[in-house]
Amino acid sequence: MxxxxxxxxxxxxxxxxxxxxxxxxxxxxxxxxxxxxxxxxxxxxxxxxxxxxxxxxxxxxxxxxxxxxxxxxxxxxxxxxxxxxxxxxxxxxxxxxxxxxxxxxxxxxxxxxxxxxxxxxxxxxxxxxxxxxxxxxxxxxxxxxxxxxxxxxxxxxxxxxxxxxxxxxxxxxxxxxxxxxxxxxxxxxxxxxxxxxxxxxxxxxxxxxxxxxxxxxxxxxxxxxxxxxxxxxxxxxxxxRALRALSLKTARDAAESGDTDGLFPIAPDANLRDALAELIWRGADAAAVSGEAGTPPRRLSLRRILALGRGA
Ligand SMILES: Nc1ncnc2c1ncn2[C@@H]1O[C@H](COP(=O)(O)OP(=O)(O)OP(=O)(O)O)[C@@H](O)[C@H]1O
Incomplete structure (x- = not known):
């Protein structure tokens, strides 16, 4: 001891x-x-x-x-x-x-x-x-x-x-x-x-x-x-607080319409805390979230995740 x-x-x-x-x-x-x-x-x-x-x-x-x-x-x-x-x-x-x-x-x-x-x-x-x-x-x-x-x-x-x-x-x-x-x-x-x-x-x-x-x-x-x-x-x-709040939201909730050309994909069910880690790891500032059947993929940006984290 x-x-x-x-x-x-x-x-x-x-x-x-x-x-x-x-x-x-x-x-x-x-x-x-x-x-x-x-x-x-x-x-x-x-x-x-x-x-x-x-x-x-x-x-x-x-x-x-x-x-x-x-x-x-x-x-x-x-x-x-x-x-x-x-x-x-x-x-x-x-x-x-x-x-x-x-x-x-x-x-x-x-x-x-x-x-x-x-x-x-x-x-x-x-x-x-x-x-x-x-x-x-x-x-x-x-x-x-x-x-x-x-x-x-x-x-x-x-x-x-x-x-x-x-x-x-x-x-x-x-x-x-x-x-x-x-x-x-x-x-x-x-x-x-x-x-x-x-x-x-x-x-x-x-x-x-x-x-x-x-x-x-x-x-x-x-x-x-x-x-x-x-x-x-x-x-x-x-x-x-911010990270805990991010882990309760999904990529699907936060994705916005926008250009997804060339972006790496992220699962719609991924939580935003994991999505943030993935963006940091890849050094990317946005990812593509696949849409529901027949709808185009949507864009999940670092800016959007940070804004949601700050609002927690
Ligand atoms: N040899 C020294 N002479 C005078 N002041 C010192 C000396 N060593 C540390 N201090 C002061 O003592 C205080 C505590 O320092 P210490 O390194 O223990 O803090 P810390 O919590 O480990 O900080 P950090 O995370 O920045 O390393 C600081 O204000 C530092 O400037």
């Missing part, structure tokens, strides 16, 4: 993290969510002592992290950040092997672990192990970053906006991969994001931060049904 006890970080005369206490259960996926500048990253970085608290303490399995040298502590805790931070002149396999090599693992054990992680992240070891980071797509680089953070089998993985740079479709895929890995290796994950959707998609528990303070810490259901204050209800409402 990770226990944060009255954690505070002060820069100048501002408490960027202010008296935060929370307990993170072993094997759980906990998401810290909040707007930019709310203190999320600083909170996360106090767990592995990249930032030293001004007051309060962090206990891992009852042991104060301040009692361990920072580098020793960090070798036992995975850390994955946005933009992956891979070493450009090392291969994928060498990148993933960084911490096991530092720990002096035998070569065969390292090779087996690299292969296991690549497979878990759906990267074929034969194809990817010898590549260099700049030969990979953004999503692949991000997955290698996660594999590297997991290499020495840490019980705890800290992730700071790990999916921030990925496009929406790959992002969901990457989130699902990490969630599956977390279940398989029973890793305790603490992940920071500004994206409430992501928090709800991943979190067993969600901590909402604002102005350095912990506004609420609970299950996704707690936050939805029993928001602790107006800030939390606004944050949940604003991220969800």
């Amino acid at each position: 990770i226990e944060l006890e009255n954690l505070t970080k002060r820069y100048g005369d501002v408490d960027v993290v202010s008296d935060v206490s929370m307990q993170i259960q072993p094997g759980s996926f906990t998401v810290v969510v909040g707007q930019s500048g709310s203190g999320k990253s600083t909170l996360l970085r106090m767990v592995n002592r990249l930032v030293e608290p001004t007051a309060g303490r962090v206990l891992i399995d009852g042991r104060d992290v301040a009692s361990l040298p920072g580098p020793t502590l960090r070798r036992g805790i995975g850390y994955a950040i946005q933009g992956h931070g891979l070493f450009p002149h090392r291969t994928v396999a060498q990148n993933i092997a960084t911490v096991p090599t530092l720990l002096g693992w035998p070569k065969a054990k390292i090779r087996a672990r690299v292969a296991e992680l690549l497979e878990a992240l759906q990267l074929d070891p034969g194809q990817f192990a010898a590549k260099y980071p700049d030969e990979l797509s953004g999503g692949e680089q991000q997955r290698v970053g996660v594999a590297r953070a997991l290499a020495a089998g840490p019980n705890i993985l800290l992730m700071d906006e790990p999916f921030g740079a990925l496009d929406p479709i790959i992002r969901v895929k990457a989130q699902d991969d990490v969630k599956a890995i977390q279940r398989r290796f029973e890793t305790t994950i603490l992940l920071v994001t500004h994206d409430m959707e992501e928090a709800f998609h991943l979190g067993d528990a969600i901590a909402v931060m604002s102005g350095g303070k912990l506004q609420q810490y609970g299950s996704p259901e707690d936050l939805l049904l029993r928001p602790a204050n107006d800030y939390v209800s606004r944050l949940i409402g604003s991220s969800d």
Whole structure:
């Protein structure tokens, strides 16, 4: 278990993290969510002592992290950040092997672990192990970053906006991969994001931060049904309302008459949330919705979907 006890970080005369206490259960996926500048990253970085608290303490399995040298502590805790931070002149396999090599693992054990992680992240070891980071797509680089953070089998993985740079479709895929890995290796994950959707998609528990303070810490259901204050209800409402409304309307409801030449088709029953995802994925600004028997197809534009979402 990770226990944060009255954690505070002060820069100048501002408490960027202010008296935060929370307990993170072993094997759980906990998401810290909040707007930019709310203190999320600083909170996360106090767990592995990249930032030293001004007051309060962090206990891992009852042991104060301040009692361990920072580098020793960090070798036992995975850390994955946005933009992956891979070493450009090392291969994928060498990148993933960084911490096991530092720990002096035998070569065969390292090779087996690299292969296991690549497979878990759906990267074929034969194809990817010898590549260099700049030969990979953004999503692949991000997955290698996660594999590297997991290499020495840490019980705890800290992730700071790990999916921030990925496009929406790959992002969901990457989130699902990490969630599956977390279940398989029973890793305790603490992940920071500004994206409430992501928090709800991943979190067993969600901590909402604002102005350095912990506004609420609970299950996704707690936050939805029993928001602790107006800030939390606004944050949940604003991220969800439009998309929820779009998922209730169909392409058939929203299509308009107009030119459909050369547009990709979308099923009349598709909901507008899925239609929006499809338009984003294809980089298109309109699709063709087939008409009822004998009627011509109609046009569903991005502009129309956005207008319906805004009106929610
Ligand atoms: N080393 C530092 N010196 C002074 N101020 C800092 C330092 N690090 C962070 N801050 C300030 O502390 C506040 C919280 O920063 P932090 O990075 O924890 O926020 P965040 O919620 O993670 O934001 P973001 O999502 O933008 O990364 C910000 O106002 C930031 O400018």
